Amino acid sequence: MNAIRATLRLQFHRDFTLDDARALVDDFAALGVSHLYASPLQASRQGSMHGYDGVDPTRIDDEVGGEAALVSLVAALRARGMGLILDIVPNHLAVGGSENPWWQSVLTWGEQSPYGAFFDIDWHSPDPTLAGKLLAPFLGAPYAETLESGELALGFDAAGFHVAYHEHCFPIDPRHYGDILRFAEHNALHEQAAFFDALAQAPNPCSQAPAALSQLERVLEDPGAQASLASALALFEATSEHGATRLHALLSRQHYRLAFWR
Template identity: 70%
Template sequence: MNEILATVRLQFHRGFTLTDAEHWVDYYANLGISHFYASPLQASRAGSPHGYDGIDPTRIDPELGGEAALERLVSRLRSRGMGLILDIVPNHLAVGGSQNRWWQDVLAWGNDSPYAEFFDIDWHSDDPQLTGKLLVPFLGDAYAEILQSGELVLGYDADTAGFHVDYHEHRFPIDPRHYGDILRFADHNALHEQAAFFDALQQREDAYTAAGDARYQLRKVMESPAARQSLDAVIALFGSANPTVLLDFIPCLSASITAWPGGAPLPMKLIGGVFLMLPNWVGYVSKFRRFLKLFTPYRYGWLKKAGSMGCESTMSMGLPTLAATACSCVSALMPCRKSDQQRHRAMLLSM
């Protein structure tokens, strides 16, 4: 290793790449610089100006030129007797957005994800409502307002055969063990069969690996134009502005569902596998101030308005919006048989 005598720090981004740095080697060598001190070079968010929001520490950022460009720069430095110091920031990984596949995997699988231990997540909260949960405070407004504005959007990725909920640039993947809660809405027998396959994952210890096979089968089914059309109709259904669309489709509607963007119904278990808490941070501060010093994320919980333990209804949506899990919400959501009321009440209280 060359002795470090003098360094110059280079800030890499897509406007100053590894190839650009090659052109400065002779200049700095003549100034007596022994080493380039590089900003993070691992793959980071697209357009990152600094590289500290890494999304994949196993790859050199393609926006900087990739591994080939790094090899050329190192070769050029060595030709002048110089070296390269890397800032690898092992404690930095970007969350939010949709580009960090490790983070996306943790959102989908929670502590069952093989990447869960890669993040500093405390899964054992003293608060029983947060034990085993991941708090992701990305909502910009109260939950009911976000729902009504249609900012939470159900989607399907044909490449991965996966379902997700998008909130602007953020993506929240749905646990594959709960894909059946979506697929059963499709008017297509093959998709109903796929729903059963995904349901079975809930009973399997090897669910994580078995999900790959189930997704492969779903991808094959989706090659059918009829299947694609049917699933597109389901996606559109959940984004419908008409809250009465599913009244004849789902029995005991108001008891078993909460509102989705534009007022379309959403089965409680849909986000089921995800069951993320997405509070607006301002509201969350007032109720859970004790967590600020930890700034620790938690997993699983219902999408809800933070700081509200009462029931909040948005009458213009035609359906009550579940904004909390308190008992006071139950009566507003129970127009069905008494047995169904008891079952759904127990489900709400167990969340």
């Protein structure tokens, strides 16, 4: 490792990329800089201007150029006898939204998630309302008020069932998909409900759920099934008393408890 004589701190983002820094290496060397000190380079929230809201520590952010651009910058630095210092802050991860797959997995599966131990979560809180649950204080108003306003919307996409709230996406545990699918008046969707119910007894439901979801997506290629699912989702619209009751019952079975941010 080269001796550190002088560092230059660079803040990387979509408007100043690794390639932009590589073009300036000769200028930095002329100033006597021995090492560049880089802001976090791991994948962060889309449009992040600082990189401290990481969403995937296993890859270099595409917005700053990705791994190829990092390799190119390091090669240019080494050619001038210079080094690179990376700012790595493990506890600076973005939660909320839907871009962090580790966080979404924890919301989906709770303590059984492969990433359940990656976060500092007290799964055994003395608060009985949080036993085995994660407190998720992302709501802009008290829970009951938010529920009745209709701002919590049950939906379905390629990742599965979820409750959307502004930019946030709170996933539904696949073991409870049957609680939704049974409201669909379509035989194939009823059959799918049984497959998801079976996950509750599966030895490793996290690994088996993707196959069941793929099968559900194939069923939903049928326009009739799509229409039936849309009708079922409408029954969970919380602007009606029965819809609010259904959505609350579904949310109460998840591994998180939504709460007012205060």
